[in-house]
Amino acid sequence: MASNQEEVKVFGMLASPFVSRVEIALGLKGIEYKYQEEEFGNLSDTLFKYNPVYKKVPVLVHNDKPISESLVIVEYIDETWKQNPILPSDPHKRALARFWSNFIDDKYMNALGKVLYTHDEKEREKCIEESEVALQFLENELKDKFFGGKEIGLVDITAVFIAFWLPIVQEVMGLKLFNNEKFPKLYNWSQDFNNHPIVKEKLPSRESLLAFYKARFAS
Incomplete structure (x- = not known):
């Protein structure tokens, strides 16, 4: 579980398989998070602030630090929370x-x-x-x-x-x-x-x- 000091938030969208990657990774690690639904074709200013380069979901915000691009996020999750490894150690x-x-x-x-x-x-x-x-x-x-x-x-x-x-x-x-x-x-x-x-x-x-x-x- 994410400790009380940890704030984990996911900016996502219903139809995005890239967002599901992030949610599944967090689920496998047992990490609780807040989910912010973005509207297709009408993304929020907050999302643009957190992902000014690609301007798209998913974005993971961990302790107010944003990470974007689904595979980068999944690796970050795996390195941050060691339980139930997603990548092999070899x-x-x-x-x-x-x-x-x-x-x-x-x-x-x-x-x-x-x-x-x-x-x-x-x-x-x-x-x-x-x-x-x-x-x-x-x-x-x-x-x-x-x-x-x-x-x-x-x-x-x-x-x-x-x-x-x-x-x-x-x-x-x-x-x-x-x-x-x-x-x-x-x-x-x-x-x-x-x-x-x-x-x-x-x-x-x-x-x-x-x-x-x-x-x-x-x-």
């Missing part, structure tokens, strides 16, 4: 966890972003292919119940979008990117991850996300 394994986390953001999230927001059919096909190649790399990398072994680690937290958001987004858009037939290991991992008691408690409701994306893609 330097090589730690480097690998960082490598795969960066891979998810660079290769997978980028390709999927283009799938969702491009109107060019050929470009979309190419990006769908890229995102499936990225998923296949992750399928091959998964050796245990979680990427972190028996317990949830950095790569699992980074991949929250694949586990929880992707099935919702593909349902709204009529895509078939991620299922049990194509990626059996990743699919089973996603079920175990989403049903982990701490993860389950920190994820937004499926219904609210479904409504958000239906409205988003309709416009």
